[in-house]
Amino acid sequence: MINLDDVNVYKKLDQGEAAESIRLLSDQIEQTWVDSKSIIVPPGFKKDINKVVVNGMGGSNLGFRIIRSVFKDVMKVPLIVEPGYDVPGFVDKNTLYIISSYSGNTEEPLSTYEKAKKKRARIMAITSKSMDNKLMDLIEKKKIPSFVFDPENNPSGQPRLGIGYSVFGAIRLLEKAGVLKVSSETAREVVAGIKGRDPFWNVNVKLRRNFAKRLAQELLGKIVVIVGSEFLEGNIHALRNQLSENGKSFSSYLISPDLNHFALEGLDHPSFIKDKFRFLFFNSDLYNEKTQKRNILIRQILEKKSIPYSEVNLKSRIKLAQSFEVLQFGSWLSFYMAILNGVDPSPIPWVDWFKDRLSRID
Secondary structure, eight states, rough: OOTTTOHHHHHOOOTTTTHHHHHHHHHHHHHHHHGGOOOOOOOTTTTOOEEEEEOOOOGGTHHHHHHHHTTTOOOOOOOEEEEEOOOOOOTTTTTTEEOSHHHHHHOOHHHHHHHHHTTTTTEEEEEEETTTTTHHHHHHHTTTEEEEETTTTTTTTTTGGGGHHHHHHHHHHHHHHHSSOOOOHHHHHHHHHHHHHHHSSSOOOOOOOOHHHHHHHHHHHHHEEEEEEEGGGHHHHHHHHHHHTTTOEEEEEETTTGGGOOOOOOOSSSSTTTHHHHEEEOTTTOOOHHHHHHHHHHHHHHHHTTEEEEEEEEOOHHHHHHHHHHHHHHHHHHHHHHHHHHSSSOHHHHHHHHHHHHHHOO
């Protein structure tokens, strides 16, 4: 097995600077908090907005999924993530329609601009500053209220590793639209938590003291089934993406308590579940008390069936901080999974192959 305490391993495999992007998560947030003050919306833009619809693909919709889960108990309008080529029939003049593309060239969300415009939706956008950015060109031409960020703190260039921009960029867009409010104190608590945890999980921390490294070893060669609840649903979705794209390892996820009503009866077959699957629980004392009790019973069922599982106990005080605790830990975990699999976490050759072949189809 690859030695995760050997610095030469990272020099050899991490050519895309994924570790540096993960280390800079707090810098991404601080930069976004300052730079997003320049977002300007026209007078009357936010009047009578009664729903938010977001079109972004892959890493470009993770931030909005996380925000939807974390703030669902305080947001007064629904936030709906609808990736793809179509605009839902319920989009109308009272809809905030957000086009999200880190690269600015993702064809699905770009293709929906005219459709959303015909429905008289209020349109906003989020993208990164880059050359040949079609969304940035559209923003300038159509004067779309937007957040265009400089991805200086994401040297990997991968959207999923620029998650600080995605989440806090989403927060600031929604604030400007009048549908969400996050205080400076909350942002500072999130940043402080990230900076406080990095000395426990980064590449310089030895295996014996680094839970992210040890857990990566436990999960190696397994199909990971992530289990989370309530306000962490968006995070669990994001971690599934990270394990696939960073770790180059297939995984899935289940949400409690919904899984209690179907998944428990599927644990007997096929018989290799015991050998090939590993459940990964994210435990939080901010979950509903009944949900916490349900999750204990789920683990008891797994024990009865001799199905192995691991647990991550979250410690942050507020929901958004716990959300970033999962993001930060999951980023390091998926990074170490890639290293153990002997690959660079940053490149996504099969996604790139797919996009290239798709562009050749008339």
